[in-house]
Amino acid sequence: MAPTRAEPFSDSSALIDFVINQGNGVKGLSEMGLNALPRQYIQPLEERMCMINIKAQESIPIIDMSNPDDPEVAKLICEAASKWGFFQIINHDVPIEVLENVKDATYKFFGLPAEVKNKYSKEHSSSNNVRFGTSFTPQAEKALEWKDYLSLFYVSEEEASALWPLACREQVLDYMRKSEVVIKQLLKMLMKGLNVNEIDETKESRLMGSMRTNLNYYPKCPNPELTVGVGRHSDVSTLTILLQDEIGGLFVRENNGDNWIHVPPIKGSLVINVGDALQIMSNGKYKSVEHRVVANGYNNRISVPIFVNPRPSDMIGPLPELIKDGEKPIYKQVLYSDYVKHFFRKGHDGKKTIEFAEL
């Protein structure tokens, strides 16, 4: 039988070959003009976003950072990190041109021919620190996610110059450099909120010793209601700084309940969320909260998260300052690279990763 647009691939391995091995990604699928979602992307009912669970009247806090030394700002940030695990910042120190440039660079990278992007795939990349891929961990997932990405783990300017794609290298480096000021401000406030007033070298390494920037591309999707852009998960970072475009589609779980809250795009803002590493280090005071991204039937969407992480070789656990006053630790010490490996061994599964560190 001749291939149809609904099922254009003879079998699953033909689809995997096109999407993964040839580097066409879901962008390639989307551009074929499919009129139905390939079955590999159909998520079980419980993983799809259901309109009745969206709480339209709620919003995560929006915090003005124009006076970062104002104690009121620090208070709002610490409250948001403990209650919501998510907030947006406006009037921060990252210039708007830097944000616009990194969005343009994201489109430029994904606009490259598949064979050029594929040089950075797991199979072909000359380094584990540069990775072009699709979905989350396709080999471990029951259903695939409608997303392509480029992941850039920062080691040094020299390595970035040698290995990162030219289409986005300078723009991503600039975005990371300019964000560092804000990251330090936020971490200082969050530590103060725990009565940790000194960030020495060891602590700085655990809080922000390594950084990874992802460029995410969510192409327009046939039958978006049957799949997800990113499934329910919490990040394994200390903090995530996320730049999203004007399309929208990121949802955050409200207070462990069944309701989901949309994170509305605000031009020039950055979305900040607490990751598992900070939940562990703060002994549960700050919360990493589940979030997900829906697929979109009308528009392509991009986002650019910076994952601020401990170093892979760091042991992380509740900070000694918290435990010394007799507080009971609820997490054990774990090697951060083991924690991350555990996250990537399975598909997205909500808040399950943190059980790895529970006592």
Ligand SMILES: O=C(O)CCC(=O)C(=O)O
């Ligand atoms: O695209 C987004 O808005 C969020 C992406 C995300 O949650 C992630 O990359 O961890």
Ligand SMILES: [Fe+2]
């Ligand atoms: Fe995330």
